[in-house]
Amino acid sequence: MYKTLRFIFGDQLNASHSWFKEKNQTQYLYVIAELKQETDYVKHHIQKVVAFFAAMENFAVALKQAHLNVLHLTLDDTQNDACITSLLTRLAKQYQCQQIQYQYPDEYRLQQQMRQFKSSSSLKISGCDSEHFLLPYADISNHFTKDKHVKMEFFYRMMRKRFNILMQDNAPQGGQWNFDQDNRNKLKKTDLAAIPEPKIFTNNIEGILQRIKKHHIITFGDCSATLLWPTSRAQAKQLLAYFCTYLLPCFGQFQDAMTCQSPHQWSLYHSRLAFALNTKMLHPMQVIKQVLAEFTARPEQINLAQVEGFIRQILGWREYVRGIYWQNMPDYATKNELGASRSLPDYFWHGKTKMNCMQQAITQSLETAYAHHIQRLMIIGNFCLLTGIAPDHVDNWYLGIYIDAIEWVEMPNTRGMSQFADGGLIATKPYAASGNYINKMSDYCKSCHYKVQQKTQVTACPFNRLYWQFMHSHQARLTHNPRIGMVYKNWQKQDPAQQQAILNRAQWCLDNIETL
Secondary structure, X not given: OOOEEEEOOOOOOOOOOHHHHOOOHHHXXXXXXXXXXXXXXXXXXXXXXXXXXXXXXHHHHHHHHOOOOEEEEOHHHHOOOOOHHHHHHHHHHHOOOOEEEEEOOOOHHHHHHHHHHHHHOOOEEEEEOOOOOOOOHHHHHHHOOOOOOOOHHHHHHHHHHHHOOOEEOOEEHHHOOOOHHHOOOOOOHHHHOOOOOOOOOOEEOHHHHHHHHHOOXXXXXXXXXXXXXXXXXXXXXXXXXXXXXXXXXXXXXXOOOOXXXXXXXXXXXXXXXXXXXXXXXXXXXXXXXXXXXXXXXXXXXXXXHHHHHHHHHHHHHHHHHHXXXXXXXXXXXXXXXXXXXXXXXXXXXXXXXXXXXXXXXXHHHHHHOOOOHHHHHHHHHHHHHHHOEOHHXXXXXXXXHOOOOOHHHHHHHHHHHHOOOOOOOOOOOOOOOOHXXXXXXXXXXXXXXXXXXXXXXXXXXXXXXXXXHHHHHOHHHHOOOOOOHHHHHHHHXXXXXXXXXXXXXXXXXXXXXXXO
């Protein structure tokens, strides 16, 4: 009935793909399917599963409105299909398709699955580019080498030049490449009232929730009958417009800040566009161009530091971690440079801990399937690093809980940047920090059970004790690192009795991690 079956993965909702611009669409059957394979490979936040399913359904509707032949299958329709390949084999036979086409997946496990399917099936199977990323897949090996550190700053500069973004006469606009030093402000009490209300949506998801319950999909986290996240290209564009209008003027200035004193503390000035980008409802260059247009139109309200800080995340970091991922898989998924082996404490699943920073970040994550990059890196990730949580456990938790987490972006951020498990392929030092950093960038410490000024007392901040225990335990490995050599000089200046008291209290924290 159809010559070609074209399968669309749940994170390939790209309406601008060349597939949809071809003539003679009558020969193609586009398939979008909910599959237990994709809900069960790790335990996911309920909002993440719902958001993907809702976005997939809306994309199917949009394709049908464009007069394409679309088959949107729910869990009800695929409950007897063990995996993607069994589904595709069944559908190809049912619709008498001569060949199957797909866009190259962005996760290694799916890439391998499709390659094995291609080699074992009698059907003609072929893949093509997803046409989403700014650095083509074929170019990754030109900029990344397996098991070799690539400095993100140099990669980012190359991308700026390649796409002529914030450039002037082949030099960076403003005379410098990076304005990160201008973008590390803490929110003062007088700043809190000015934080804009976040743009949220009220997508009805009752039907999806019923399907998830019916098919016994195991999830965690909170979810109401409506979903606040964008589930269509139109909503994603609204969120982008809202960011440019109301949030961009202060984004960079407060991008590392944290607070528990505002009703909008979970969103602050962040765009929250990662889910829309990672599902390809938005293209990264579309986002960059709109930000640049807003900057050009409102220079008196939006300064260069705000724009550069945001574009660095899209043009630089996002493309960078993808390159690290593909050039180092599958070995990257097994890296554990520091030999971490501890299990996640139970409060990662319910947020009930006396550490206010952890309680705030985890509870927010459970409630919204979201936390911004500093909460992920310097609160939750820092705690996992200091306590030696096994990278596999950390990966699975981050991959499951965050709505925007897809392995290509999650794993390098978590196993690499956060946990230093890759031994420095991404970060040139472990991102370990004591309570002083948390106190500097947030107001969490003011209402905490523990005291950030203390190190050895019973009520001392666990991060203070654990930081020195971590540095002491890994001294042989890290002492020659030029970025943290001063830390060891400060440690050695402390009285031996003081050192031992700190280490003893740190060990108590590790032994009693569940009750912190």
